[in-house]
Amino acid sequence: MGTTKSEVFTEEENRIADLAKAFAHPARVAILRLLAEKKACVCGDLVDELPLSQATVSQHLKELKRIGIIKGDIAPPRVCYCIDEVVWNEAMQSFGLLFSSYLKNDCC
Amino acid sequence: MGTTKSEVFTEEENRIADLAKAFAHPARVAILRLLAEKKACVCGDLVDELPLSQATVSQHLKELKRIGIIKGDIAPPRVCYCIDEVVWNEAMQSFGLLFSSYLKNDCC
């Protein structure tokens, strides 16, 4: 136990859950906002903007990369991060569909 | 450690992260979908639809209630769950704003 039983859910349910994870931590929300608004791009600048250690920020960036919603462009010794437009749009559409599937009718 | 440093982030960042948590597990995505499409409402029906134990489903429902995105109407011995329209709309708008804040220009 302690592990999500991914096998028993659909691909789509698992993907939406994963995309949601990108936004499920305030630090990652802050990072995505900075990247979306192009207020920062280089990893170091993100660290400066965030009240977390460099190691912790780097870990959140890694998780966002795993999900695919950001990508990193290496320009040694720096790395420039940015939103992956394709995945961003995928997330926008998936959540949009989900939100709009709500049929307001009287149950409770 | 192991705890999110909520104090150092804005109210809004924390709120968005919390709303995202509602969707950050495939079981909760499945529950919210069923409720959104009104294919289920009573807790027992949700348990029947989901490949998880009653205790686990109940725990996910509790988390969704904590976030506020669903509410439960007690009609003993049953409980009828449904989407909380206000919070659902709050989530829809928050994510909508966030997604549309992405300025596509050339950085990386």
Added chain:
DNA sequence: AATTTATATCGTAATATTGCGATGAATTAG
């Protein structure tokens, strides 16, 4: 009053997440 039904909660085990200091790797600057 005893039983049944539906749901919540407890207790526990396993795994995941969060956070950070220290260290490593890769490149540029001197």
Added chain:
DNA sequence: CTAATTCATCGCAATATTACGATATAAATT
């Protein structure tokens, strides 16, 4: 070649999450 810079990764500790059997609760039914 030696630093200095930037970022990733390791290793660890603390806490959170996930899952479920067992049990508790609460009302309806018998």
